[in-house]
Amino acid sequence: MIPFKFAVAGLIALASAPALAANGVAFRDVHETTTGTTMPAVVIYPATGPATWTELGPYQVAATPGLPVAAGRHPLVLISHGHGGSALGHHDLATTLVDAGFIVAAIEHAGDSHRDQSGFGTERVLLGRAWQVSAMLDMLLADPQLGPHIDAGRIGVAGFSAGGYTSLLLLGATPDFSRRAAYCAAQPADAEVCVEVPAVIERVPASRPTADARIRAGFVMAPFAIFFDEASLKQVNAPVFLYGAMADAVLLPGYNVLPVRDALPRLHTFRGIVGAGHYVFLAPCNPGMTDALPVLCKDPPNIDRAALHAQINADAVAFFRQTLAEPSR
Template sequence: MFSRLLCALCLVLLFSAAASAGPVEGVGVRKLEAVDPVERKPMDAVVFFPSPDRTDVTSIGPYQVDASRSAPIGDGRYPLIMVSHGSMGSMWGHHDLASSLARQGYVVVSVTHVGDNFQDTSRIGTAGAIYGRATQISAALSATLDDPALEPHIDRERIGFVGYSAGGTTGLILAGGNPDLARLEGYCAKRSDDRHVCEARGRIGMEGAELGASADARIRSFVLLAPLSVIFPTEGLKSVAAPMSVYVGEKDEELSPEDNALALARDMPSKVSVEVLPNAGHFTFLAPCSPQMREAMPALCTDPPGIDRAALHRVINADIATFFTKTLDVQVR
């Protein structure tokens, strides 16, 4: 697997994702104005984009982000990638992937899901959180396409998605999947040690159930990282046809790979690319931690023995860019 991924890294370093754009020397970052469609209140979102200016690392809270707030966006139109974090996460949880994709010619939008983030857990454990996340991504996508500064630089025909953990659930809904929320109780009866997912024994409150599953046909390609996918029966996946790549850690102790990512690959009506990363855990997919992060949140920053998170991310991030270049039919120089 790693020889193929290293080859992908070499190819990405040689080519830019957008043929019509100028040279990419750095990465810009700015906030995006978006509104939560469920509660009609502001929703935090951030945009990473290719820049013709050289940029350095910026400290943003406990994160060391490879982007500059003052950098301009490069000329031309770029493919767009939407990012959905895991439960109780934030829009900065995958900042290294976002910066990596931006350096390779993508605009990347990452949201903080209202009601399911590290500061606001008001919707966790409800149907509204599960269905609302998908509507939030769609709302952030619309806000991006309506933003007068961003719209001239977005290729509307080339839009992809990356979702981690509960963000994987979000991606499957956006791709046309229809979950059966009752399946989580059966899963948790067998996996009571899945601390976060099964804290309520798999019982999901029906508040917000009227939102229902809402696909977004504008998104053409999906990458799922350690997805929570057990709630999708085979019948609920029959409408999912978009290209999909799934990554899962061999040592994931938060979500069973067998019942989630691997079962998803078996149940999908179309072929899904699945990469099982040896020794990797659930939190290995989060951005490499700064010293401040390691001190504050050691559980999120500690990987199983033998894992170099930063080195592994360089390979995975390059492979994800290659996947989107292929599945979104992006022209390369």
């Protein structure tokens, strides 16, 4: 869960690209009232107009600012990034979903992004992440440009790492922060969970549930899950497609993805990638990013991240097409 720094902006290596769809990209601010936080979001959507690449930070994204939204109402997928990440860390997943007819919105979590980790280890993030995604959904449905094109009965969520934890919160799981003591007794060397945060989690003055009944399905990758027990995960009454990295040294599978797999009542599919490390779920890196951020970008020799992402992204499209096929009743 190493912070994703954007000091590498401009290191994009332009390469030959496949044929593009006409995807639009828009930028919005999200305000979450319970924690009083404001943060940016990126929305990618089916559009009409020219198909081009746009350089956003260190990424080359298959979308163009300012294009009109394609006619009709489209299902929506909300993306939550990992600890210290960014709204564009899964841009290839986003554009693949948009190519398939979805609108995709990705938030940059206040207090837990590459720019700001001031809320790390506090309820402002541990609960606020879910409230922030719900606030983004509120904003999108009310947006005069995007709202009329969203099918409010067909909404899903996708998340990686702490974003996978966020997805489970939104789908009904309730965290128990007292579970950290037992985990840290067993894994005292876990720096981020057991060493680098205060022993007592800072509370928020006001609280509310984190579940959002408008969200009907979740695509969850390598979730942070030590705060969930079996009973809590049994509360997730929605289909979940679950991915794990079986050589994950950041979020040990035995304490995170595997207990989630075993407890979810509506597990749709589980795929464990043998030999893969935690960061394999981030978008493939260009050579400049790989040189600057090897921990995030380099995989073991037997792991082909680009090929894996072709499978992951295709799985996400098929999963959401099936689970969001009809409006909720």
